[in-house]
Amino acid sequence: KQEVTQIPAALSVPEGENLVLNCSFTDSAIYNLQWFRQDPGKGLTSLLLIQSSQREQTSGRLNASLDKSSGRSTLYIAASQPGDSATYLCAGGEYNFNKFYFGSGTKLNVKP
């Protein structure tokens, strides 16, 4: 069974820092990978989607990469802001998004 680990579980940084969130899968046969943001008590906001033929995606200050050979993904956040404070979840999908396996999340706190 696919298991997803996110490191660190929690992170507190001062505003302006660049940071990296990590995600790894026990089964490296990930077809698609998606990073989400979840604010307390809220649903999921999709941040970046890396599809099967891709290795990297960028949106604004966010960059996500996927190394399929190792089953690892990283989310890079540049110039962090207090508004970035949330829990970040990674999820790996089977072929054609049939199933998503979620990590337990990294809780990020960006201090003003």
Add this chain to the structure above:
Amino acid sequence: GAVVSQHPSWVICKSGTSVKIECRSLDFQATTMFWYRQFPKQSLMLMATSNEGSKATYEQGVEKDKFLINHASLTLSTLTVTSAHPEDSSFYICSARAASGIAEQFFGPGTRLTVL
């Protein structure tokens, strides 16, 4: 585009009652919908996958008689928690995948269920 809604957004019920949660794809047709459950400070766990017009496929450990899923149309799936107990209190999130074209899952805003 690709908006998924859930209703209600939160519900409080007494132990032993049944609760129905709706998941709707608002601007696309969804052949497949997924139901997830999230306990406090934990990640999302897939409960079941439902395809329009057929029976849902439940993940191991999920009681199909307790969590009834109906996917009667291409825009609506319902999850009914039967005879709810306090341990069923959780955040339930659905997602939907379009019938054709984009295979990506789009997630609803979630429903907070509290069973007293």
